[in-house]
Amino acid sequence: MSSASRGVTVPDEDIERETQGVGTYADVNGIKLYYEVHGTGHPLILLHGGLGATSMFGPNLPALAKGRQVIPVDLQGHGRTADIDRPISAELMAGDIAALIKHLGLDRPDVMGYSLGGGVAFFTAVRYPEFVGKLVIVSTNIKRSAIYPEMLVQQAQVGPEAAEAMKQTPMYQLYASIAPRPEDWGRLLGKIGEAMKGDFDYSNEVPKIKATTMVVAGDADIFPPSHAVEFFGLLGGGKRDGGWDGSGRPNARLAILPGVTHYTMAIAPALAPTVIAFLDEPAAKDR
Numbered sequence: 180m181s182s183a184s185r186g187v188t189v190p191d192e193d194i195e196r197e198t199q200g201v202g203t204y205a206d207v208n209g210i211k212l213y214y215e216v217h218g219t220g221h222p223l224i225l226l227h228g229g230l231g232a233t234s235m236f237g238p239n240l241p242a243l244a245k246g247r248q249v250i251p252v253d254l255q256g257h258g259r260t261a262d263i264d265r266p267i268s269a270e271l272m273a274g275d276i277a278a279l280i281k282h283l284g285l286d287r288p289d290v291m292g293y294s295l296g297g298g299v300a301f302f303t304a305v306r307y308p309e310f311v312g313k314l315v316i317v318s319t320n321i322k323r324s325a326i327y328p329e330m331l332v333q334q335a336q337v338g339p340e341a342a343e344a345m346k347q348t349p350m351y352q353l354y355a356s357i358a359p360r361p362e363d364w365g366r367l368l369g370k371i372g373e374a375m376k377g378d379f380d381y382s383n384e385v386p387k388i389k390a391t392t393m394v395v396a397g398d399a400d401i402f403p404p405s406h407a408v409e410f411f412g413l414l415g416g417g418k419r420d421g422g423w424d425g426s427g428r429p430n431a432r433l434a435i436l437p438g439v440t441h442y443t444m445a446i447a448p449a450l451a452p453t454v455i456a457f458l459d460e461p462a463a464k465d466r
Contacts, residue, residue, distance in 0.1 A: 202233075202259065207278035213259035214252045214279065218244030221312070222288035223458065224276060225251040226296025228318075228445065229371055230350045232258030232357065235445045236293075242451035243291075247458070250288070252279065254299065256367045261359040267370040269298030270306070277307040289458055290390075291315035293445050301381070304390050312462075314390040315454055316410070318400055318444045322380035325406040337372035339365040385413035393432040393457045395450070397439030404435050432457050 202215040215233055223243060227235050233251035236243075243249050254272050256262035265271060276299060280288060289312045292300030297319025304311045320326055326334075342365035345351055355361045392414055396407035411417055414431035421428040434457075439447045 205279055205282050207282050208275045210255060210263050210275055211261065212252060212275055212279055214250055217241065217249040217251070218247060220247040222248045222250055222283075222285050224280065224285075224288050224290045224300075225249050226254065226276070226290070226292035226299050227251070227257065228294030228296055230257070230354070230367070231294075231445070232353055234258075234353065237446040238448075239446060239451040243455065246455065247289075250283070252276065254296065256363065256370065258354075259357050259359065262363050262366060262370070267367075267374045269295065270302045272299045273302035273306055276300075276303045277310050280307075280310045285310075287312040289313040289315070291317065291454065292319065293317040294319060294441065301384075301388075304388050304392070305384050308387075308389045311390045313458055314388065314392040315395065315457065316392065317395040317450070318397060318441050320402045320406055321382060321385060321410055321413075322406075323378050324380070325402040325409075327401065327403075330401050334372075334375040337368055337375060339369040339372075341372075342368050382413060385410065388414065391430050391432075391460075391462065393434065393454065395434045395436065395444075395453065397436050397441060397444050397447070399438070399440045400444070401441040407433060407435060 202213055205212050205214060217240060225233070225236065225240065225243070227233060232253050233240070236251070240249060240251060253260040255275065256267060276290070287310065290300045290303055292298065292315070294317070297316045300314060301316055301319065301321070304314045345368065346364070351364060354364060394407050394410050394414070396402070396404060398404055408417065411431060411433040414429065416429040416431045416433055418429065419427050434453045436444070436447055436449045436453065439449070444450065
């Protein structure tokens with residue numbers, strides 16, 4: 180017997196331990212990746228934002244796990260996953276997630292990512308479509324120019340020289356409490372800073388996504404709601420009336436959460452029910 184059809188196979192005696200969120204490591208793609216298992220059912224890979232960890236979703240994690248098997252992952256250099264000798268890159272970390280999915284023997288799990296994790300989820304779906312069921316991209320911009328100018332200025336200040344000042348933040352307190360090497364804090368800031376300085380526009384990659392996708396943003400996010408609408412449009416959304424019977428709806432969804440900022444999104448009370456409704460929809464045909 181196993182804990183969940185199409186999920187992580189766990190011996191019966193270990194089910195209770197695993198469903199309580201006990202973490203473990205997988206040696207995949209050249210990295211020792213930390214992950215947890217919460218709940219049972221169809222699996223959902225859950226990816227946190229930059230300078231965060233699995234715990235940053237707060238009550239949204241157990242809410243998501245009520246009807247599915249949620250597998251939150253600490254990305255490279257974050258949380259309980261130690262850094263390795265390569266840049267912090269959403270594309271490279273997508274390879275980690277694809278390798279983890281294969282390692283766990285998962286059958287097309289859904290993948291959900293917030294901010295940096297949304298970029299990782301995006302590239303997992305683009306580069307490894309055979310591994311992804313549904314896709315949820317939360318508070319994630321697909322081009323750098325979409326970010327508000329004043330936020331680009333703040334991002335440019337992230338680097339190892341800011342390490343000492345940022346030790347006063349909750350982000351560092353979390354990092355220091357669980358990181359295998361807390362002394363890597365400055366190194367992480369340096370890599371994150373470098374990653375944010377490079378220009379990018381992944382608009383041409385969006386149409387390559389085959390998974391049924393939901394785009395989620397806050398109405399006070401790091402980019403304007405119009406950018407989320409643009410992303411939705413590249414997925415085929417917003418082109419015509421949905422029809423009285425819904426037959427004209429696109430194979431994509433858009434949610435703008437009211438009163439939510441980039442920094443409150445992961446714990447926003449509206450996030451879990453919005454995503455759950457999408458994940459519970461019957462699967463549509465691939466685009």
